[in-house]
Amino acid sequence: MDTKLKAFMDNVRMKNPGEDEFLQAVQEVVETIWDFYMQNPQYQKAKILDRMVEPERVIMFRVPWVDDKGDIQVNRGFRIEFNSAIGPYKGGLRFHSSVNLSGLKFLGFEQTFKNSLTSLPMGGGKGGSDFNTRGKSDMEIMRFCQSFMSELYRHIGPNTDVPAGDIGVGGREIGYMFGMYKKLRNEFTGVFTGKGREYGGSLVRPEATGFGAIYFVREMLALRNESMAGKTIALSGFGNVAWGAALKATELGAKVVTISGPDGYIYDPEGLSGDKILYMLELRASNMDVVQPYAEKYGVPFFAGQRPWQQKVDIAIPCAIQNELNEADARTLIANGCYLIAEASNMGCTAEAANLATKNILFGPGKAVNAGGVAVSGLEMSQNSMRIDWTREEIDAKLNQIMVNIHNTCVKFGQEPNGKINYIKGANIGGFVKVAEAMMAQGVV
Numbered sequence: 001m002d003t004k005l006k007a008f009m010d011n012v013r014m015k016n017p018g019e020d021e022f023l024q025a026v027q028e029v030v031e032t033i034w035d036f037y038m039q040n041p042q043y044q045k046a047k048i049l050d051r052m053v054e055p056e057r058v059i060m061f062r063v064p065w066v067d068d069k070g071d072i073q074v075n076r077g078f079r080i081e082f083n084s085a086i087g088p089y090k091g092g093l094r095f096h097s098s099v100n101l102s103g104l105k106f107l108g109f110e111q112t113f114k115n116s117l118t119s120l121p122m123g124g125g126k127g128g129s130d131f132n133t134r135g136k137s138d139m140e141i142m143r144f145c146q147s148f149m150s151e152l153y154r155h156i157g158p159n160t161d162v163p164a165g166d167i168g169v170g171g172r173e174i175g176y177m178f179g180m181y182k183k184l185r186n187e188f189t190g191v192f193t194g195k196g197r198e199y200g201g202s203l204v205r206p207e208a209t210g211f212g213a214i215y216f217v218r219e220m221l222a223l224r225n226e227s228m229a230g231k232t233i234a235l236s237g238f239g240n241v242a243w244g245a246a247l248k249a250t251e252l253g254a255k256v257v258t259i260s261g262p263d264g265y266i267y268d269p270e271g272l273s274g275d276k277i278l279y280m281l282e283l284r285a286s287n288m289d290v291v292q293p294y295a296e297k298y299g300v301p302f303f304a305g306q307r308p309w310q311q312k313v314d315i316a317i318p319c320a321i322q323n324e325l326n327e328a329d330a331r332t333l334i335a336n337g338c339y340l341i342a343e344a345s346n347m348g349c350t351a352e353a354a355n356l357a358t359k360n361i362l363f364g365p366g367k368a369v370n371a372g373g374v375a376v377s378g379l380e381m382s383q384n385s386m387r388i389d390w391t392r393e394e395i396d397a398k399l400n401q402i403m404v405n406i407h408n409t410c411v412k413f414g415q416e417p418n419g420k421i422n423y424i425k426g427a428n429i430g431g432f433v434k435v436a437e438a439m440m441a442q443g444v445v
Contacts, residue, residue, distance in 0.1 A: 005031065022109065026053050028347075046439070057081040062075075076130050087115070088158070093166055097131075098130075111125060112435060113431030116431040118406065141176065158190050175196055190381055203395050230254070233254050237318075240284070245317055246277050247277055260320065269300070279298075310332055334357075341353075346367075
């Protein structure tokens, strides 16, 4: 490793001890853009990378609430306002027992590059709580969301920080938080995205991340003069991302054969389509976090406690959570003939899996592949600001064009001398340049 690069990373590790997810994300970005960074002394002089790996603001607070038994519960809330060089902070809120500072810093850092790639004026942020919605009543979730917002409302706004949903935060949670924000601020503004259609939400938003991922994969295949038609796809997860990906992939002629949950995965050799894809929404709404009922309903195999990467497929798309596909999984997929892995979840592959895939097959990193969700969030912000409502077809067309542009950016900055496209390098440099130039223009702030 370059001695200057090693010194830089050693300094980041010293400042962020024990934050493994954040350090993994920083190392992946820094290693891939380092040569470009060293070729541009203006960035070095302005210490752009040193500034970029430090969040502008970290907000942490307690969230007390009362459960249905009358007992007081206490959770921890976070908002990481990472970088506002190109627009107001933008990124989701995650409610899950695994939420911690390291994970949210990683997500906020990634969000900065992802939002930059969309070309929309959005900075990077992320937040959430170690509160888990699973097993909670609607009233408990409402009380928690209201308590959470009674602190967070001080730090967000349509021109400051615009949260959205993420794992554990869907339309119900967004509605409760938006309602509390509106009450506390006495104003109706587009401070959240992922809102209900009745109060300013955008069409296509629930499907957007999955749709965008498939549009990006389609562009990757197009460079090989191939289409989606006839391809077999393994998806993990069964929430909005996997649902949207299954919907669009099937529409383009591919066959999705797996979905998964914490309990294991199902293998449907005939592929998900029609009512089977709709049933994914029922599974999500059940709040049980399991996919075994799909196997029972449609008479297909269920693999308890396992992940879907052992199946023979053309394309693998992790859609659930970070580091869900490891090096051994990648080796199994490649040995079985898989030639494209694309992260629809944030950092869905471990660093070792991503490196192996990049060297041997086509690999699409999350900050590019899953940017469709935040892209449509940006379109929702635009509609709120202009007090207009675009049609489903208009939004889908805009999303498609944004994903095509992101792919073109990755190709532009990721072209290797041998002609191969390094999508990790392309996404990182492409996302970095816009943010770096904005930071340079705004001085040392």
